[in-house]
Amino acid sequence: MKPSIFDVANKSGLSVVTVSRVLNGSGNVRERNRLRVLAAMKELDYRPNAAAQSLAKGKTGVIGLLISTLQDSVFDAIVKEVHDELAEHGYFLALSVSPSDREPGSSFLMEKDRVDGIIVLSPTWEDTLVPELQQKEIPYVIIDNQNPAYDKSAIEVGHYSGGYAAGQHLVELGHTSIAHLSGPAAYKSTIDRMNGFLKALADSGLDPLFIEEGPYSMETGYNAAKRWINEDRLPEAVFCGDDYIAVGVLNALQEAGLSVPRHLSLVGYDDQNLATLFRPMLTTVAQPVLPIARSAVKALLAQLEGKPSPEPVVLQPELIVRQSTALSQSFSKESPL
Incomplete structure (x- = not known):
């Protein structure tokens, strides 16, 4: 005993x-x-x-993390790193999955006697969530906020510079006919990625061939690329708002007997696990997973310990060049069939 x-x-x-x-x-x-x-x-x-x-001590020893989906390897990696960082400081992590169409208050974690603080990952319902957290006096940090009003409580990623790097890469390869398949405009990160991409093209005197918006899904990329092929208006290069959209484009081209990068240079975003599982491996913009997690935990612990919050920083993504982009000289619209 x-x-x-x-x-x-x-x-x-x-x-x-x-x-x-x-x-x-x-x-x-x-x-x-x-x-x-x-x-x-x-x-x-x-x-x-x-x-x-x-x-x-009037503490639970638990930190909550609100997330909208578990079907995202970048989110999964951030959750793991947050867990490991918190464990080093003696905290347990409690996870709550709240889809974007569900009221955040429905989460079991949204009570002060259940958690010491909450980390929120890429929400679309901040205008409902943040006032509730403030009213309940629950310390919080937002990763990838959508509303600029909450920037001081957020861990930000420089998606503008990520979009710029993607556009600049395609321009430097000699492409002039470049399209963009963006994610939903409801996300601030979507707009930042697109604006960075447009600035990179404008700096080289180019306009995008066209811009189309859709969900972050393979279906978005597949349906768009299939339509371009059928209408004979395939661009030389495409910057996709995320890797899932890019893989959809890749699938549509391969189904039509076309290849990447011979017939189209392709850039994704996020550096999901699938970016290296398909062939060709995907050129993409990688999110800084480890710094995101560490910064979020550091900012939240500072609140819990009554210390001044760390100065806001914008963490920079990184362009990862792989096999799905090539010089325009090797580009060909001719079908191999």
């Missing part, structure tokens, strides 16, 4: 109240008594209950 706090009290010859004060780090304990308690704990191999300690 595991020793209890009463066993420690008996062994040390002190009261349960004194033992409890030592366990909770209270300064109102004589040093000789503290040493007697610690010696008794060591002799009995007594290990205090972490949950009980947290409750005694």
